[in-house]
Amino acid sequence: MSSDQTTSDLAGAASLPRAVLWDMDGTLLDSEKHWDVAVRDLSRWLGGEMSEQTRLATVGASSAGALRVIFDSLGLAHEPEALAAAKEWMYSRVETLFADGLEWRPGAREALTMVREAGLSTALVTNTERRLTETALDVMGRHFFDASVCGDEVPAGKPAPDPYLRGAQLLGLDPRDCVAVEDSPTGTAAATAAGCAVLVVPGGVIDVPTGPGRLFRDSLVGLTSADLAAVQGCIRT
Template identity: 70%
Template sequence: MSEVFTDVDQTAVADGGLSGVMWDMDGTLLDSERMWDIAVRELSVHLGGTMTEDTRRKTIGASSPNALAIIFDSLGLEHHPDALAEAKDWMYSRVEELFADVGWRPGAQRALALVREHGLKTALVTNTERRLVDRALDRLGREYFDHAVCGDDVPEGKPHPGPYLRGAHLLGLHPSKCLAVEDSPTGAAAAEAAGCSVLVVPCEVPVPESPARVFRTTLDGLTGADLHDVWATGSRV
């Protein structure tokens, strides 16, 4: 993975402290997991079955290809490329319909502004594909992000570290100088594997503890000192 980083990335390791924040989107900044919940459950019906709670848990935070594979396996369906493509288009079209009503997660809007006020570089790093992310950025505020890494920008989505490695690369930072903010086990695993400190604010499912992870119940009340403290805790691991 070393080829991912530029010379700037490598020299950044020794300089300063927290330099960038990378945000997950669904369930972290936007209260959009419920929309995905509706869409994947309805997709299962569209495909001729029903979704179990265990299957739903497995899809939370997953990339689109992984989520569709989980759904198809749960329904005993073959992974035919045309069927997967049709299911993906159906799912995304349904989420687009629901997205008009998406709201913020508690404290998220203020947290985005806080990071900007402290002069930190920022990236949105999500498994959601760009067709939806472009719409979400209108709600989030494009001015809060220097870059966005979407699910269709990388060969493998979270829990693979690739999305966070790409985010750090675009920011010109080594991952060790970045704090990732996540809500799911999938996202936290990706950020940690990339070498980031991780702030976890669980949404739909519990997230396992780890030395590189610091937990909060909400982004409400987050301060600049909190950001640096969380990063420092993770960076000592």
């Protein structure tokens, strides 16, 4: 090795992740507020006001998971037809709200651009189903993502590791070489279970527990490739 500079450069390059796996709702898009309105309206439609405890249990959940929580909170049986009708109602409500205006989380668009310019692979890894994700992809720009995984395309949604395992697989990578970016405890648990290092950018609705392989940041504003290297590094130490 000829100089310290070379050594340091190699060390830096070695610690960059191969890919970034992006959560969507609450991480890239300020869409948790739309889900908040939709699940509360759904609860009312099904027969009762939603408690804060129930609301928190639905944050970052798959739609099937959220529906189970809401049905349980209202004492409703998990009848397949009733669940299907509730899901349709909720998705229609969210579609309307998305159409009225989807907004980026602070720094999200710039962070996506930075990751692209750094030459890293990317996948969108969301619990939201394909139907709504397609609308969101149109808004965000499909060029930001090499692949996308939706909640209805894996055996189990977050907090199960399946969506992140599938995201890494679609990119041909080991999840341990990928950094996930998440805002919720549910999504962070999924990424950790898949073996990804996680950059946690809390949305403020509910706290994400600290733990090994997790680094926290207040927002995506000013995110650099060095920051991503630091996240990747925290899973190897």
